[in-house]
Amino acid sequence: QKEVEQNSGPLSVPEGAIASLNCTYSDRGSQSFFWYRQYSGKSPELIMSIYSNGDKEDGRFTAQLNKASQYVSLLIRDSQPSDSATYLCAAPRTGGYNKLIFGAGTRLAVHP
Protein backbone atom coordinates (compact mmCIF):
# COMPACT_ATOMS: atom_id res chain seq x y z
CA GLN A 1 0.00 0.00 0.00
CA LYS A 2 1.35 3.39 -0.97
CA GLU A 3 1.65 5.92 1.83
CA VAL A 4 -0.41 8.53 -0.01
CA GLU A 5 -2.80 7.44 -2.73
CA GLN A 6 -4.74 9.40 -5.30
CA ASN A 7 -6.73 8.47 -8.37
CA SER A 8 -4.66 9.46 -11.37
CA GLY A 9 -7.66 10.67 -13.35
CA PRO A 10 -8.18 12.45 -15.54
CA LEU A 11 -11.13 13.95 -13.76
CA SER A 12 -13.15 15.90 -16.29
CA VAL A 13 -15.70 18.48 -15.13
CA PRO A 14 -17.59 21.20 -16.96
CA GLU A 15 -16.84 24.85 -16.28
CA GLY A 16 -18.74 26.10 -13.25
CA ALA A 17 -19.11 22.67 -11.66
CA ILE A 18 -17.60 21.43 -8.40
CA ALA A 19 -14.47 19.31 -8.78
CA SER A 20 -13.84 16.80 -6.01
CA LEU A 21 -10.37 15.38 -5.55
CA ASN A 22 -9.64 12.61 -3.07
CA CYS A 23 -6.62 11.30 -1.23
CA THR A 24 -6.08 8.50 1.29
CA TYR A 25 -3.07 7.99 3.49
CA SER A 26 -1.72 5.07 5.48
CA ASP A 27 0.23 6.73 8.30
CA ARG A 28 -2.16 7.20 11.23
CA GLY A 29 0.39 9.49 12.84
CA SER A 30 0.06 12.09 10.08
CA GLN A 31 -1.20 15.37 11.47
CA SER A 32 -0.99 17.76 8.55
CA PHE A 33 -1.90 17.55 4.91
CA PHE A 34 -1.26 19.67 1.88
CA TRP A 35 -2.66 20.16 -1.57
CA TYR A 36 -0.38 21.36 -4.32
CA ARG A 37 -1.38 22.40 -7.81
CA GLN A 38 1.02 21.63 -10.64
CA TYR A 39 0.60 22.93 -14.15
CA SER A 40 2.21 20.95 -16.93
CA GLY A 41 5.95 21.58 -17.01
CA LYS A 42 5.87 23.71 -13.85
CA SER A 43 6.70 23.08 -10.21
CA PRO A 44 4.14 22.33 -7.46
CA GLU A 45 2.40 25.33 -5.89
CA LEU A 46 1.00 25.06 -2.37
CA ILE A 47 -2.70 25.93 -2.42
CA MET A 48 -4.14 24.47 0.78
CA SER A 49 -2.95 23.12 4.11
CA ILE A 50 -5.15 21.44 6.71
CA TYR A 51 -4.20 20.37 10.21
CA SER A 52 -7.42 19.38 11.97
CA ASN A 53 -10.52 17.35 11.25
CA GLY A 54 -13.25 19.11 9.36
CA ASP A 55 -13.35 21.65 6.59
CA LYS A 56 -11.09 24.55 5.74
CA GLU A 57 -12.19 27.03 3.13
CA ASP A 58 -10.09 29.46 1.12
CA GLY A 59 -11.85 31.20 -1.71
CA ARG A 60 -13.13 28.60 -4.15
CA PHE A 61 -11.14 25.83 -2.46
CA THR A 62 -12.28 23.69 0.46
CA ALA A 63 -10.06 21.06 2.04
CA GLN A 64 -11.69 18.33 4.11
CA LEU A 65 -9.89 16.06 6.55
CA ASN A 66 -11.21 12.92 8.22
CA LYS A 67 -8.46 11.39 10.34
CA ALA A 68 -10.57 8.43 11.45
CA SER A 69 -11.02 7.40 7.82
CA GLN A 70 -7.52 8.59 6.83
CA TYR A 71 -9.04 10.61 4.04
CA VAL A 72 -8.38 14.09 2.69
CA SER A 73 -10.26 15.81 -0.09
CA LEU A 74 -10.14 19.04 -2.03
CA LEU A 75 -13.24 20.65 -3.46
CA ILE A 76 -12.98 23.31 -6.13
CA ARG A 77 -16.17 25.30 -6.57
CA ASP A 78 -17.07 27.11 -9.77
CA SER A 79 -14.31 25.30 -11.65
CA GLN A 80 -12.56 27.30 -14.34
CA PRO A 81 -10.49 26.13 -17.31
CA SER A 82 -7.51 27.72 -15.54
CA ASP A 83 -7.96 25.13 -12.77
CA SER A 84 -6.93 22.40 -15.23
CA ALA A 85 -3.78 20.97 -13.68
CA THR A 86 -2.50 18.04 -11.66
CA TYR A 87 -3.35 18.21 -7.97
CA LEU A 88 -0.91 16.58 -5.57
CA CYS A 89 -1.80 15.48 -2.06
CA ALA A 90 1.07 15.39 0.45
CA ALA A 91 1.71 14.63 4.10
CA PRO A 92 4.91 14.81 6.13
CA ARG A 93 6.27 11.45 7.19
CA THR A 94 6.09 11.14 10.95
CA GLY A 95 9.30 10.60 12.87
CA GLY A 96 11.40 12.38 10.32
CA TYR A 97 12.22 15.94 9.44
CA ASN A 98 8.89 16.70 7.84
CA LYS A 99 9.84 15.46 4.41
CA LEU A 100 6.70 15.34 2.36
CA ILE A 101 5.30 12.13 0.95
CA PHE A 102 3.35 12.85 -2.21
CA GLY A 103 0.66 11.01 -4.02
CA ALA A 104 1.08 10.59 -7.76
CA GLY A 105 -1.47 13.34 -8.37
CA THR A 106 -4.89 13.62 -9.98
CA ARG A 107 -5.14 15.33 -13.32
CA LEU A 108 -8.12 17.68 -13.52
CA ALA A 109 -9.51 18.89 -16.82
CA VAL A 110 -12.14 21.64 -16.76
CA HIS A 111 -13.83 21.99 -20.10
CA PRO A 112 -15.79 25.07 -21.27
Add this chain to the structure above:
Amino acid sequence: DTGVSQNPRHKITKRGQNVTFRCDPISEHNRLYWYRQTLGQGPEFLTYFQNEAQLEKSRLLSDRFSAERPKGSFSTLEIQRTEQGDSAMYLCASSLAFGQARYEQYFGPGTRLTVT
Protein backbone atom coordinates in the same frame (compact mmCIF):
# COMPACT_ATOMS: atom_id res chain seq x y z
CA ASP B 1 9.92 37.91 -0.81
CA THR B 2 11.14 36.64 -4.14
CA GLY B 3 10.38 32.97 -3.53
CA VAL B 4 12.65 29.99 -4.02
CA SER B 5 14.93 30.27 -7.04
CA GLN B 6 16.79 27.52 -8.88
CA ASN B 7 19.45 27.56 -11.54
CA PRO B 8 19.77 26.47 -14.21
CA ARG B 9 16.19 25.89 -15.26
CA HIS B 10 17.18 23.35 -17.88
CA LYS B 11 20.28 21.23 -18.28
CA ILE B 12 21.10 18.83 -21.07
CA THR B 13 24.18 16.72 -20.51
CA LYS B 14 25.81 13.64 -21.91
CA ARG B 15 25.96 10.44 -19.92
CA GLY B 16 28.99 10.36 -17.70
CA GLN B 17 29.27 14.12 -17.22
CA ASN B 18 28.93 15.87 -13.88
CA VAL B 19 26.24 18.47 -13.27
CA THR B 20 25.57 20.91 -10.43
CA PHE B 21 22.33 22.66 -9.57
CA ARG B 22 21.81 25.60 -7.27
CA CYS B 23 18.90 26.53 -5.01
CA ASP B 24 18.33 29.81 -3.18
CA PRO B 25 15.57 29.42 -0.56
CA ILE B 26 13.19 32.07 0.70
CA SER B 27 15.39 34.32 2.81
CA GLU B 28 13.88 33.66 6.25
CA HIS B 29 13.52 29.90 5.71
CA ASN B 30 16.22 27.79 7.31
CA ARG B 31 14.85 24.41 6.24
CA LEU B 32 15.74 23.32 2.71
CA TYR B 33 14.67 20.16 0.87
CA TRP B 34 15.59 18.58 -2.45
CA TYR B 35 13.11 16.39 -4.30
CA ARG B 36 13.14 14.63 -7.65
CA GLN B 37 10.11 14.24 -9.87
CA THR B 38 9.67 12.03 -12.92
CA LEU B 39 6.79 12.11 -15.36
CA GLY B 40 3.48 11.00 -13.90
CA GLN B 41 4.78 10.78 -10.35
CA GLY B 42 4.74 13.01 -7.34
CA PRO B 43 8.00 14.50 -6.07
CA GLU B 44 10.26 12.10 -4.15
CA PHE B 45 12.37 13.28 -1.25
CA LEU B 46 16.14 13.31 -1.73
CA THR B 47 17.70 15.23 1.15
CA TYR B 48 17.06 17.82 3.87
CA PHE B 49 19.10 20.61 5.44
CA GLN B 50 18.44 22.62 8.55
CA ASN B 51 20.73 25.62 8.31
CA GLU B 52 24.03 24.15 7.07
CA ALA B 53 23.52 20.66 8.52
CA GLN B 54 22.41 17.86 6.21
CA LEU B 55 20.12 15.92 8.53
CA GLU B 56 18.52 13.34 6.28
CA LYS B 57 19.27 11.62 3.00
CA SER B 58 17.05 9.29 1.04
CA ARG B 59 18.22 5.90 -0.11
CA LEU B 60 17.48 7.32 -3.57
CA LEU B 61 20.56 9.47 -3.14
CA SER B 62 23.32 7.20 -4.40
CA ASP B 63 27.02 7.88 -3.91
CA ARG B 64 27.00 9.82 -7.16
CA PHE B 65 24.81 12.48 -5.57
CA SER B 66 26.09 15.04 -3.11
CA ALA B 67 24.45 18.10 -1.65
CA GLU B 68 25.79 20.99 0.35
CA ARG B 69 24.47 24.08 2.01
CA PRO B 70 27.45 26.18 3.04
CA LYS B 71 26.68 28.88 5.58
CA GLY B 72 23.08 27.81 5.69
CA SER B 73 22.06 29.92 2.73
CA PHE B 74 21.97 28.56 -0.83
CA SER B 75 22.35 24.86 -1.55
CA THR B 76 23.93 22.89 -4.38
CA LEU B 77 23.12 19.41 -5.63
CA GLU B 78 25.81 17.68 -7.67
CA ILE B 79 25.38 14.53 -9.70
CA GLN B 80 28.56 12.83 -10.80
CA ARG B 81 28.83 10.46 -13.77
CA THR B 82 25.26 11.09 -14.83
CA GLU B 83 23.13 8.24 -16.12
CA GLN B 84 20.04 8.33 -18.31
CA GLY B 85 17.98 7.32 -15.29
CA ASP B 86 18.92 10.61 -13.64
CA SER B 87 16.77 12.49 -16.15
CA ALA B 88 14.07 14.18 -14.07
CA MET B 89 12.92 17.48 -12.63
CA TYR B 90 14.98 18.38 -9.57
CA LEU B 91 12.97 20.49 -7.16
CA CYS B 92 14.11 22.53 -4.20
CA ALA B 93 11.73 23.56 -1.42
CA SER B 94 12.12 25.61 1.74
CA SER B 95 10.16 26.17 4.92
CA LEU B 96 10.32 27.90 8.25
CA ALA B 97 11.78 25.96 11.16
CA PHE B 98 9.19 26.67 13.84
CA GLY B 99 5.48 26.74 14.34
CA GLN B 100 2.79 25.16 12.25
CA ALA B 101 4.25 26.80 9.14
CA ARG B 102 7.33 24.59 9.38
CA TYR B 103 5.31 21.94 7.60
CA GLU B 104 4.50 24.21 4.65
CA GLN B 105 7.09 23.78 1.95
CA TYR B 106 7.38 26.16 -0.97
CA PHE B 107 8.94 24.93 -4.17
CA GLY B 108 11.23 26.62 -6.61
CA PRO B 109 10.69 26.40 -10.38
CA GLY B 110 12.86 23.28 -10.64
CA THR B 111 15.77 22.25 -12.83
CA ARG B 112 14.89 19.88 -15.63
CA LEU B 113 17.78 17.52 -16.33
CA THR B 114 18.02 15.55 -19.54
CA VAL B 115 20.83 13.02 -19.84
CA THR B 116 21.50 11.90 -23.41
